[in-house]
Amino acid sequence: MYDYAIRFERDDTPGLAVFCRDLPQFHSYGDDEQHALSEAVDGIETTLSIYVDERRAIPAASAPEAGERVVHLPAVTVAKIALWNAMMDRDMRKADLCRLLGVHQAQGDRLVDFLHTSKMEQLEAALSALGKRLAISVEAA
Structure with a gap:
């Protein structure tokens, strides 16, 4: 229900940018896929804090699409x-x-x-x- 799908994007800089369709405010970065995945949990939790600050319900995760990875939250x-x-x-x-x-x-x-x-x-x-x-x-x- 709250296992969010993320996608990696490469640009001209080294490393990976990380995004989540269900949490548009979420943006993270990692040196490689493993680092990006570990940073994603912290980034998602920080994004969830924004929802609390704005008194908004937190959306459920949608099913992952092709090429996306799933982040399992604690x-x-x-x-x-x-x-x-x-x-x-x-x-x-x-x-x-x-x-x-x-x-x-x-x-x-x-x-x-x-x-x-x-x-x-x-x-x-x-x-x-x-x-x-x-x-x-x-x-x-």
Whole structure:
């Protein structure tokens, strides 16, 4: 659902530029494909922060097209996306989430901060408060 497809483009400079159809604000760069893939996760998480700052729902990933590579986000990031989108469905602000969970503003802010690592237990509790349950599956690589 949130495994975003990216594409590489070469230009006159060494390395690869990286783009994502589903996240038009996302732009990244890598020295080679492996470096570009590792940088893509950080770039996507930074882009997701823009959606939070603009109070917009985060789009689901579309199926990859020919020539695209798929970026698998960390489980914590996917849980934060689910939490943020559940908040957007209810027109909730971060302050509303803090009141609902009975936590301080800074603690609630970190739950939807894609550049901060949160504990899965905290994200599960927040999702549960919004009537959601986190389900994780394991697939072959």
